[in-house]
Structures are given as structure tokens and as C-alpha cells.
Amino acid sequence: MARKSMFRASGSLVPEKKIQFDTIVHVSENWVYKLIGKTLHISQDYGISYTKILDFSSKLNEIRFIHRFSNGTLLLADNKRIAFTNDNVNLIYSNVYNLDGSVYVPNINYDNFTLVNGSNIQKMNNGTKEVFMWGNYNNSENDSMSPNCFIWYTEDFGATIRCIYHFGESIPVNKTTPLYARHVHNVEYNPADNTFWFCTGDTPMEINANWGKIVPNPSSSTGFDVYWINTGEPYQVSNLVFDGGYIYASLDTAGGGLVRIKYENAADPTKFEHLKTGLNDILFIYVKNNHAIIVQSRWKGTQEGRRFWYSPNLSGNIWHEIYGDMPEGYTDASIYCRVYYPNSLGMILSGIQMNFNQGFHLYNFTPSVWLNDILDKNGFKDAFK
Numbered sequence: 001m002a003r004k005s006m007f008r009a010s011g012s013l014v015p016e017k018k019i020q021f022d023t024i025v026h027v028s029e030n031w032v033y034k035l036i037g038k039t040l041h042i043s044q045d046y047g048i049s050y051t052k053i054l055d056f057s058s059k060l061n062e063i064r065f066i067h068r069f070s071n072g073t074l075l076l077a078d079n080k081r082i083a084f085t086n087d088n089v090n091l092i093y094s095n096v097y098n099l100d101g102s103v104y105v106p107n108i109n110y111d112n113f114t115l116v117n118g119s120n121i122q123k124m125n126n127g128t129k130e131v132f133m134w135g136n137y138n139n140s141e142n143d144s145m146s147p148n149c150f151i152w153y154t155e156d157f158g159a160t161i162r163c164i165y166h167f168g169e170s171i172p173v174n175k176t177t178p179l180y181a182r183h184v185h186n187v188e189y190n191p192a193d194n195t196f197w198f199c200t201g202d203t204p205m206e207i208n209a210n211w212g213k214i215v216p217n218p219s220s221s222t223g224f225d226v227y228w229i230n231t232g233e234p235y236q237v238s239n240l241v242f243d244g245g246y247i248y249a250s251l252d253t254a255g256g257g258l259v260r261i262k263y264e265n266a267a268d269p270t271k272f273e274h275l276k277t278g279l280n281d282i283l284f285i286y287v288k289n290n291h292a293i294i295v296q297s298r299w300k301g302t303q304e305g306r307r308f309w310y311s312p313n314l315s316g317n318i319w320h321e322i323y324g325d326m327p328e329g330y331t332d333a334s335i336y337c338r339v340y341y342p343n344s345l346g347m348i349l350s351g352i353q354m355n356f357n358q359g360f361h362l363y364n365f366t367p368s369v370w371l372n373d374i375l376d377k378n379g380f381k382d383a384f385k
Helices: 371-377
Strands: 006-009 012-015 024-028 031-036 039-043 052-055 065-068 074-077 082-085 095-097 129-135 150-154 160-166 183-190 195-201 211-216 224-228 237-243 246-251 257-262 273-277 282-288 291-296 307-313 318-323 335-339 349-353 368-370
Touching (some): 024 349, 031 065, 065 129, 129 195, 150 183, 160 224, 183 237, 195 237, 237 282, 246 282, 257 282, 257 291, 282 335, 291 335
Parallel strands (some): 095 160
Antiparallel strands (some): 024 031, 065 074, 129 150, 129 183, 150 160, 183 195, 195 211, 237 246, 257 273, 282 291, 291 307, 335 349, 349 368
């Protein structure tokens, strides 16, 4: 239940602002997508009105992945099938190919395309070529080295999807043996040098990818070269933000937090600058215009997952702990999860994992909330705007 407190305005007591919870499962620019049953309700005005309804029940069992391209094409997937729509009415299955170019046959025992966090529009080559690259969050089993963990790529708005890296089989350019991973947390695009960076976790350091860089190479069979970023330590990372010549990384480990790294020091933990350390593992960070937010989990650590941090002045290392609102039925183990990058208004959406034993990648069991509303309630009305 949301906290019910009072504040004083004009000499009288009035109810504190009530936080609204919803079932929004994706945001992109001015677009908002709300999940109701097996339909997506679609808004083009930031969720003020929903004018279209996409029924995906004939093609997909559920939603475990959503990405919107800048032309409006929508890419959707359940745990084993992926499809796109150009008109928000008709879904068409994507053509999916293995690393060797053969047709990909989904493994029904694993997640094949699941995306665990919100996605960004990715435009390469100074914005002239729109693509999308992501890794599947495989959470259908407990293997520390999953045989079904991939990095996927499309450059035709989801009509064709190719595997460019298969964990456990592919060998990076700067390594002689494959990298393994249980799942991929995120693949981030860095427009400064036209590279992609992947983040993984949940496997031992001596065999785990942790993170790596993907560089375009037209002469490669996949079109890319993959490099391992060998930190020499188990730096599991949830997501990365590239800003002002730095990499900002969220540490997915007990006592995790936000670190700032110069590009050239990505493999040298002795040069990581720890800007904020928490008690738990970190799910998501975002940094822009000297503002920052840190959202934590509770798999590792003891602090309530509803606590997160906001900095209105990162260069001054000023941080505020926010005790966030939760919907009816929450417990001390409920956490904010599956966080989305800001829309065109600077609004950050977060899902909520109510039941700690329920996978937060299951969109149909996850309510949502705008973190900016919670920040506004705590006195930070203009965060990320």
C-alpha cells in the first residue's frame, strides 16, 4: 500500500500526493504500451489516451520482450517466438537465424528472446542506420552456464534476426576459449565510437563473460567482432550509460553501486571510481545532465528493494535516499525492476516485482509506476527533465 501521510499547504493539512500504479510494459519517446490480458493498449500521447489495441494472442502466448523502432514498428516475443508489426494490427513472425546462418529452432525449455530491461532506440553511423541488438535473459533453469544464451541483432526492423554471438560456443577475438553466461542483462550502444557493450552475470569469473565490447567489422561472418573485457575480478554489471567520455556502470553484486570508468580503463578495476555504494545488488542506473538514479534489487543484500537513490548534483556527490511507494499487497521483499530509459519527457518507468519468487521478466505479473512521480512526491519535480 502506498504511504498515507500529510503535508501542510497554505496553513492546512492536505493529503499527500497519491502515486498511481498501472500495467504499462514499454515506453519509447511519446509512445506508451499497456498490457491488459493478451492485448497491448497503445498510446501516442504519453499515456493520456489509448487509441489502438493490438491483440497478440494468435501469435504469442505472452509478452517477454518489447522493442519499438523509430518508424513505429513494434517487435514482440514470448519465451520461444518473436514477431513484428508495422501497423499495430497484424503480427508477422520474424525470420531467425543461427550463428552459422541456418534457421534457428527455439529451445522450448529455455527463454530464447526475453528482454529483462527496457530498450533504447539504437542508431549507428551518426544516426543513419537504425538497428537493434540485445541478449536474451534466460531464466527458465538454474544452469550457471546456459547452452541457450545469445546476442541477437536486426537491421531491418525485426523482419530478420541473426545471432551474432552464442555463449559457450563463440570465441571472442581476444580470447582462445568461449565465454559462458547464464543470461544477458543488457546490450548498450555507444554512439561515441559506434560500438555495443554487453553485460552478463551469475557465473564464475574464470569462465564468465561479465561484460564485453562488440565492434562492427564488415569482413567478419557476423558483421561484428566480439571482445572480452577482462577485469580480472567478478564485476557483474546490470546496465551501462555512456556520457561525457565516461562509462557509468551498475554493479550487480552485494554492496554494489554506481561506478564511473574512462573508456580506456574498462578492464582495470583499480581505476573504477565508486560514486555511490549501496547494500544490495544494483538493477539499473541512469545518468544525464549531472543527474543520476540508482535502483537496487534484493537478491544480494538485506535492504528493502523499495529504497533507491537520486542525485540532482552528481559532480557534487549529493545523494538522496528515496523510500518508494508500492501497490497493495507488497512485502518487504518487493522490488522495483525492469526499469526503462526516459521517454521524451524525461519520465522513467519501472516495473514492480511483488513476489520475490516470481521472475521479474514475466511482464503479465508485474505492475508499473513512474519513478518521477515518486521523486516529485519527495521534492524533486524536475528530475531528468
